[in-house]
Amino acid sequence: MARWSYPRPLSSEITPRSAWLSRRRFVAAVTSATVGGLAGHAQADALRTRPGPFQAKETPTSLADVTHYNNFYEFGMDKSDPSTYSAAFRPRPWTVTVDGLVSRPRVWDIDDLMAAMPIEERLYRMRCVEAWSMVIPWDGFPLATLLRQAEPLGNARYVAFESVLRPEQMPGQRTGLDSLQWPYVEGLRLDEAMHPLTLLAVGLYGQTLPTQNGAPIRLVVPWKYGFKGIKSIVRIRLVEKMPPTTWNRMNAAEYGFFANVNPDVDHPRWSQASERIIGAGGFFGGGRKKTLMFNGYGEQVAGLYDNMNLRTSY
Numbered sequence: 001m002a003r004w005s006y007p008r009p010l011s012s013e014i015t016p017r018s019a020w021l022s023r024r025r026f027v028a029a030v031t032s033a034t035v036g037g038l039a040g041h042a043q044a045d046a047l048r049t050r051p052g053p054f055q056a057k058e059t060p061t062s063l064a065d066v067t068h069y070n071n072f073y074e075f076g077m078d079k080s081d082p083s084t085y086s087a088a089f090r091p092r093p094w095t096v097t098v099d100g101l102v103s104r105p106r107v108w109d110i111d112d113l114m115a116a117m118p119i120e121e122r123l124y125r126m127r128c129v130e131a132w133s134m135v136i137p138w139d140g141f142p143l144a145t146l147l148r149q150a151e152p153l154g155n156a157r158y159v160a161f162e163s164v165l166r167p168e169q170m171p172g173q174r175t176g177l178d179s180l181q182w183p184y185v186e187g188l189r190l191d192e193a194m195h196p197l198t199l200l201a202v203g204l205y206g207q208t209l210p211t212q213n214g215a216p217i218r219l220v221v222p223w224k225y226g227f228k229g230i231k232s233i234v235r236i237r238l239v240e241k242m243p244p245t246t247w248n249r250m251n252a253a254e255y256g257f258f259a260n261v262n263p264d265v266d267h268p269r270w271s272q273a274s275e276r277i278i279g280a281g282g283f284f285g286g287g288r289k290k291t292l293m294f295n296g297y298g299e300q301v302a303g304l305y306d307n308m309n310l311r312t313s314y
Ligand SMILES: Nc1nc2c(c(=O)[nH]1)N[C@H]1C(S)=C(S)[C@@H](COP(=O)(O)O)O[C@H]1N2
Pocket: 066, 069, 070, 071, 072, 073, 074, 127, 128, 129, 163, 184, 212, 213, 214, 225, 226, 227, 228, 229, 230, 231, 232
């Protein structure tokens, strides 16, 4: 990976949480020129958001960790690769196609989409399948709002998502990660997709999404392992059959379609009973906690799985 020669972001571009908190008080008044380039890369602009429901109680992970400890294999396999190698990625112009089993298919320009949707800020816990976690203030809108506009047909049962395929800007798509079969794809059952917790994020910490976090638009499903949160989405398709998903296709024994956070069902190679909290307390003690069923969102989502055996449907 070292042969890629993208510029590294300067540490001066990284804003600590304290600066974010004070900035939030006047964020509506500042121009994008003032806040441009805060986290990650050039496209960051202030977003107009309003506080949404579902606020986690935990302290948010620092903006530096949220933007420098990432999984985004299109930009490499190490946690630092996405922030390093995504600088040349251009999330404009961009369209998101909503089609398949709907009455009103549409190709949305991303800016029209962001203007049409009410953007809320929601502090969500995120749990990666690799047994670490963060708490991230996402800015986005419910996926349900977009799907309702498309008017799903009666035979639509699942939603299939597709990431952008752009090897000229995504070095990981040019290397030997063949088994992933680009583009990255993901899916949800329609009732999961319509759940009010399921978010399409267009920003975090009050600014447009940094490239390494999935600019310009990505999925966030907080009761599922992080790999369900597909980044840089170009297509959302309503379908009848359960769609293929990237990690399940690569290794079905290790990564299921549902991928609900579940401390009682271990990954074949490690325990899911606890998680390392990124940015808290280092490796010795302090920075771990017990993992909660559905990542702590059981009250909201357990009913979706009443008739399912979550040991076999993992
Ligand atoms: N297109 C795409 N989306 C992706 C991934 C990826 O490699 N490619 N990685 C997933 C995984 S494994 C995780 S944990 C989250 C990480 O999101 P973050 O870097 O914003 O924390 O993105 C998910 N979405």
